[in-house]
Amino acid sequence: MSLELYLDLISAPCRVIYIFAKMNHIHFQYFPMDLLQGQQHSKEFEAISIEKKVPVLREGSFILSESVAILLYLTRKYSTSIYWYPPDIHMRASIDEYMAWQHESLHIPMRKILWSKLLIPMITGQKVPEEKMNDILKQVQTNIQLFSDHFLKDKPFITGKIICVADLMAVVEMMQPVGANHNIFLGQPKLNAWRQRVEEIVGSRLFQEAHQKLFTIKKWDTSLLNNSTKEKILVMVQSVNK
Template identity: 40%
Template sequence: MGLELYLDLLSQPCRAVYIFAKKNDIPFELRIVDLIKGALPVFANQECRLVGRRAVKLGPEHCREGHRPWRAQRSPPTTHHAGLFPGQHLSDAFAQVNPLKKVPALKDGDFTLTESVAILLYLTRKYKVPDYWYPQDLQARARVDEYLAWQHTTLRRSCLRALWHKVMFPVFLGEPVSPQTLAATLAELDVTLQLLEDKFLQNKAFLTGPHISLADLVAITELMHPVGAGCQVFEGRPKLATWRQRVEAAVGEDLFQEAHEVILKAKDFPPADPTVKQKLMPWVLAMIR
């Protein structure tokens, strides 16, 4: 068995891993782990296969043993094979892959790995990817490490809370959020965005220098969370807006849009089933505390 990535593109760290693997033509088998069972309009309850740079959903008739599972579109795929992982991240089945019951997760033969930063670094070291993602130069690499160490409790927290307080609680879970709580959350996000600009971006093309790195990829996938909630993250921030354009161009517009298709439809998610809501609430409250 080759490399397997257990992902849900609703998750910002999963999107970073997905984009990185596809952008660098790393062959992997995609295992979809549905974070919010039944909520996602894309991929849920279907097997899909990665064809070239696109995820193509397949019906059951394409998945019989011995049946040819894909046809090349534009060019033969270098990254293909994606299977649906049957169950949620909280299931006992997924716990056999990751006892922490979180995504992303990586399985490479008998080796398993959790935590998005660890997974990204593992992929940079195992596969021949361009040096700019995680430079060999000591100080350039330290700048990437600095951002990756900072973002967990700052930008990620602010972006996650903005999505849940603005959309997921009131729209998906049917739980009202007070105007005061929402205002405080958005104010916290604004402060964090200013730190991102002042400390890391400054007047550079990318967060750590003249070239895109893992820092930029992780940052942009975080910022698309509040964008999916309707927050005008880049409005009034021309440097940050221009940086986003550079990152999207470096990644490739098609791949960028593919990875963010689900989160950009967050406002359109249907209300959660009561059973799903009951199961999710303890996890959600612990996650965004």
């Protein structure tokens, strides 16, 4: 029974699954999705994901969504190295704490930077108001400082001297604004040193491969969007601006 992963590497949660599977030599069938072209709304994909979201893992009749659940499933199913999700109860609790915190505090704000600084102007031809943009950047600054002070502290990695799934998820989320030429690591020496340690362990080639679509999104030709897809994106834009 083969493992199937449905991913769009413009999405940070999809990239972390892709990187983790590749690093751990987990064989999978890769089904690339294109969220910006509306492939998640196809009838074929809806049969796999009623929520029409990625990432999605499928093994036969077993289907799993949500990046945290998929990551933890992969660590157990494929008996990956214990440092990814250590058996030590306190280390595991620290990872769980980060996983519970990251969606609202990192994933959504980092995604908002990409959309507000790049994708919304590209699609609508209108800039996001400066006041709104400043609010987003202020929230990001507050939350990366909290990450640095509370989760990272003075350790090389979140759980101590060795990388874990939380480090991988965090660094990929923090890369999201780079697609809009916004580098949150500038002026953050401790945070940047941590990023470099994580990237070194991942390997530069794999790290670049996983982020290639993000790095080139600024060259996206929005004229290829059909009206139906554009309308769906505009609805998403409204949610981003809330």
